[in-house]
Amino acid sequence: MAMTEADFPLLSLVILLPLLGAIAIGFIHDLRRAKRVALAVAVIELIATLLVVYLFTPASGEFQLVEKYAWIPILNIEYLVGVDGISVLFLPMSALVTLMAIVASWNSIQHIPRFHLSLLLALEGVTMGVFSALDIVLFFLFWELTLPPFFFLIGLWGIGSHRRGAAMKYTLFMLFGGVPLLLAIVMLAVNHATELGGGIPQDLSFSLPILLQHPLPGDLQVVVFFLLLLGFGVKAPLFPFHTWLPTAAMEGPAHITALLTGLKLGVYGILRFTIPLTPSASVEFSWMLSILGAVTLIYGALIALQQTNLRSLLAYASISHVGLVIVGIASLNMQGIQGAVFQLINFTVVASSMMLLAGFIQHRLGSTEVIHLGGLAKVMPRLAAFYFLFTLASIGVPGTNGFPAELLLIIGALKAHPSLGVAALAGAILGAAYMLSFARRAFFGPIVHGDVSQTQDLRPRELILLCAPALLILVFGFFPNSVLHISQSASEAWLNRLLSFVP
Numbered sequence: 001m002a003m004t005e006a007d008f009p010l011l012s013l014v015i016l017l018p019l020l021g022a023i024a025i026g027f028i029h030d031l032r033r034a035k036r037v038a039l040a041v042a043v044i045e046l047i048a049t050l051l052v053v054y055l056f057t058p059a060s061g062e063f064q065l066v067e068k069y070a071w072i073p074i075l076n077i078e079y080l081v082g083v084d085g086i087s088v089l090f091l092p093m094s095a096l097v098t099l100m101a102i103v104a105s106w107n108s109i110q111h112i113p114r115f116h117l118s119l120l121l122a123l124e125g126v127t128m129g130v131f132s133a134l135d136i137v138l139f140f141l142f143w144e145l146t147l148p149p150f151f152f153l154i155g156l157w158g159i160g161s162h163r164r165g166a167a168m169k170y171t172l173f174m175l176f177g178g179v180p181l182l183l184a185i186v187m188l189a190v191n192h193a194t195e196l197g198g199g200i201p202q203d204l205s206f207s208l209p210i211l212l213q214h215p216l217p218g219d220l221q222v223v224v225f226f227l228l229l230l231g232f233g234v235k236a237p238l239f240p241f242h243t244w245l246p247t248a249a250m251e252g253p254a255h256i257t258a259l260l261t262g263l264k265l266g267v268y269g270i271l272r273f274t275i276p277l278t279p280s281a282s283v284e285f286s287w288m289l290s291i292l293g294a295v296t297l298i299y300g301a302l303i304a305l306q307q308t309n310l311r312s313l314l315a316y317a318s319i320s321h322v323g324l325v326i327v328g329i330a331s332l333n334m335q336g337i338q339g340a341v342f343q344l345i346n347f348t349v350v351a352s353s354m355m356l357l358a359g360f361i362q363h364r365l366g367s368t369e370v371i372h373l374g375g376l377a378k379v380m381p382r383l384a385a386f387y388f389l390f391t392l393a394s395i396g397v398p399g400t401n402g403f404p405a406e407l408l409l410i411i412g413a414l415k416a417h418p419s420l421g422v423a424a425l426a427g428a429i430l431g432a433a434y435m436l437s438f439a440r441r442a443f444f445g446p447i448v449h450g451d452v453s454q455t456q457d458l459r460p461r462e463l464i465l466l467c468a469p470a471l472l473i474l475v476f477g478f479f480p481n482s483v484l485h486i487s488q489s490a491s492e493a494w495l496n497r498l499l500s501f502v503p
Helices: 010-026 031-055 090-104 113-132 136-145 147-157 163-195 208-212 218-235 244-251 254-262 265-277 279-284 286-305 310-330 334-365 381-394 402-416 418-443 460-478 481-499
Strands: 003-005 063-072 077-083
Touching: 010 031, 010 063, 010 077, 010 113, 031 063, 031 090, 031 113, 077 113, 077 136, 090 113, 090 254, 090 334, 090 460, 113 136, 113 147, 113 265, 136 147, 136 163, 136 208, 136 265, 147 163, 147 254, 163 208, 163 218, 163 244, 208 265, 218 265, 218 279, 244 254, 244 310, 254 310, 254 334, 265 279, 265 310, 265 334, 265 481, 279 286, 279 481, 286 310, 286 418, 310 334, 310 402, 310 418, 334 381, 334 402, 334 460, 334 481, 381 402, 381 418, 381 460, 402 418, 402 460, 460 481
Parallel strands: 003 063
Antiparallel strands: 063 077
16 A cells, blocks of 8 residues: 655654653642643644645545654564545544643642643553554554553542552453454564565564555465454444443543544544455454444444443443444445545544543533433533533434434445344434433423532533534535545545455
């Protein structure tokens, strides 16, 4: 696959800036100054990622702003980063949700707050690496480096009594998923050397663009497909590996759960690596991927209908939406792939913002159980207004960013197979049911608890924080081509590679 090299190492700056900021905060003893440094780094990072989008050429389906340096020459492992139309928008979205997390936790973290800020920035840096890496060993490094920040952020600052258990559960699940990923990476590199008739290690290759040009043989491709799907499916999360997310949502701090629900690294891995690296196996087993997505979609929605806690409901809603994205990817058509990319971008805006709102409610009332709520719209009209906007986006109402994404996904599913389209439509209906039902019980009706009547509405800082995602919801809803135009050429290249393997 063709690549356009960068004149300036902008992607390296995007990756290193938060990591350097995390280190710098460790040497700042004044908490107020540390907070300002963290905020400044997050703002500069957002500007840098927007510059990446500005310099990106949407008409080209190739990797752009590519940087390539020798890293471990004896194994042909390189520092290779770049973006295309599928990955480029995830950079500013990740920067935005990290900035929101820093602002949301501004005054709520009292225990070792400088360490907390450092972990947030470190997590941002390695996340940028996940979305930029084009060498699969470099990708795996960044992928694994997301574990320590989440482990400490959930375990040290969680709000539940079992937060340390939740942190350990998350880590064990992710380590389990890392084993098949590493095995698949080794198999890909060894196969490249074997296909060229070369030796090991001098002819190994871990470069994604090079590996895309040398498909695996049939039987090996099937094995690698399932290994990659297992590894990424754990983090997505797909049924039945989803149980860590509701646990983390209930036990972890809301702004960290917002990152977990907003940054769908596992689904991105399926989109970036699993399908393109195993094209014939992906086409052959697209039916299985469709069923897996449909089961995750319907299962997550049905369980969400039974939830009485807002944080738990949002976790299962996120799982259900992941299933819809997988259905779109498995449809193997242009509508499905563009809808999947669009919906993944929506996750960072909508899912993370709703989890932050749940955190604001938790901070004020000490609970997000529906029995402790009721009548919130009367005393918190501003919070209620934002909640309903995000709810409308979540269920795909026209005028919000959820509508074009879900419409494309449903059309893609219907084109692939009518039953798949019916599952997607059923998931959308169930999504409206559980979101609107909880909203009715939590925000309307009489105020039955005295704490609710004394609750303070959104503070100016929180109000400003939520304005950015609210604006994006409307902009992407009324002008969906602003997203679709950027991803179109890369999506066409992604799809054409698959269609060449259709019998």
